[in-house]
Amino acid sequence: MKHALKITLILLGMFFITQLIGLAVINAYTSTTQTITHTNGTIENIQVEKQIPYGLDPPADTTPETTLVSIVIAILLAVLIMFMLMRFKAEIFLRIWFFSVVALAIGISLNAVFMSWQHGALIALAxxxxxxxxxxxxxxMLVHNATELLVYPGIAVIFVPLLNIWTSVVLLVLISIYDMYAVWHAGFMQKMAHYQIKQLKVFSGFFVPYLGAKQKAKIANLSSKEKATKKIKVNLAILGGGDVVFPLILAGVVLQHLGLFQALTISVGATIALAALFWKSQKGKFYPAMPFISAGCLAALALVYVL
Structure with a gap:
């Protein structure tokens, strides 16, 4: 196991909690059907649409296939822009970019609670x-990880209405291929994470710093004065944001097309697959999480259709 059991359980817990929060947020934005009985006795079913605030409501005149292509192109462009900004050390712009995305995503998630309130979207944004x-x-660290629980549901809810099950599956496969290339072949995923944590001081994903047995023993032998001045290198357990949001998108699409139990099955399958990866991973090595998470999602989806 790459990380201590307690740290592994914390990462798994945050991953699964985010999936649950995400399904709740997606459900809150899902359109519903209301039955109205008129005074003359006629019954009418009307569709009640739930709009995503801040001008981020998805366009109606698009197809899942078009959306899939758009998402893939957007991801490639985002990675390219990220590396260009990293090269030119544009930390100020990148922090503004991160701040804007985080504020809007959290606002969308919180608006699921305040949706029925007057000016609920403004309250959520405040x-x-x-x-x-x-x-x-x-x-x-605590604020970072706590807000991550709300960031990915807010992002996922934008894309879920635009996709269907098969395009969501294709998206998972494509992201998994990209992840394997980025980690095992090119190695730029590690460089991006290192830059975000060390230079940018912002990381898109969960991270938990902790001390190993050697570091704890070293600290125990230090004097009080040395503890205040000496720098100790800590271990860092991380889980990228893409590893959280993409299985949530599939689970959200399944929620809207098949139901809650089926969506929860996807989330459980993704969590089990991630747990298996953590269990088999070795210290000092880097692993692309998406291929394993996608395998868990697809196995769960197959189980859903079998049952």
Whole structure:
């Protein structure tokens, strides 16, 4: 196992909790059908649409296939822009970029709670902006991980209405191929994570710093004065944001097309696959999580159709 059991369980817990929160948020934005009985006795079924705030409601005149192509192109462009900005050390712009995305995503998630309130979207944004500021500019570990629980549901809810099950599956496969290339062949995923953590001071994903047995023993032998001045290298357990949001997108699409139990099956399958990866991973090695998570999602999806 690459990380200590407690740290592994923390990462798995945050992953699964995000999936559950995401399904709740997606369900809150899912359109519903209401039955109205008129005074003359006629019954009418009307569709009640739930709009995503901040001008991020998905376009109606698009197909799942078009959306799939658009997402793939957008990801490739985002990676290219990210590396260009890294090369030119544009940390200020990147932090503003991260801040904007985080604030809007958290606002969308919180609006699921305040949706029925007057000016609910503004209330959600008033809460999300300070949280995004603390996350991006103050770099507090607890705030970072707590807000991550809300970031990915807010992102997923934008894409779920635009996809169907088969395009979501294709997206998982393509992302898995990209992840394997980026980690095992090119190695730029590690460079991007290192840059975000060390230079940008912002990381898109969960991260848990912890001390290993050797570091704890070293600290125990230090004097009080040395503890205050000496720098100790800590271990870092991370889980990228893409590893969280893409299985959530599939689970959200399954929720809208098949139902809650089927969607939960996808989330459980993804969590089990991630747990297996953590269990088999070795210290000092880097692994692309998406191929394993996607395998768990697809196995769960097959089980859903069999049952």
């Amino acid at each position: 809460i999300s902006v300070p949280l995004a500021y603390l996350k991006v500019y103050q770099r507090h």
